[in-house]
Amino acid sequence: MSVQELGVIIFPLFFLTFWLSVFREQQCWEDTxxxxxxxxxxxxxxxxxxxxxxxxxxxxxxx
Known part of the structure; x- marks a missing residue:
């Protein structure tokens, strides 16, 4: 697997993980x-x- 192919896989996973983290954090301070x-x-x-x-x-x- 090339670096470019890895980037195509890793970037969306990183992006999704980041936004899930932001969403969970927002839920904590809004719901608490x-x-x-x-x-x-x-x-x-x-x-x-x-x-x-x-x-x-x-x-x-x-x-």
Missing amino acids: SLKILRERGVHTGLTDYIQEIEQHLTPIILS
Whole structure:
């Protein structure tokens, strides 16, 4: 099998794997409740980030 033939096989698989990963990641942050994100995000900084958004951006958006 030539390099070009391998490329024809590998590129679509890479592309499909990439988009499946993006889709799974999107599902996680869209389907997970803020309560769970806050609980699990304590050590990653996500909880602090959510609090910053709530304190600073929410009043701006709602005004």
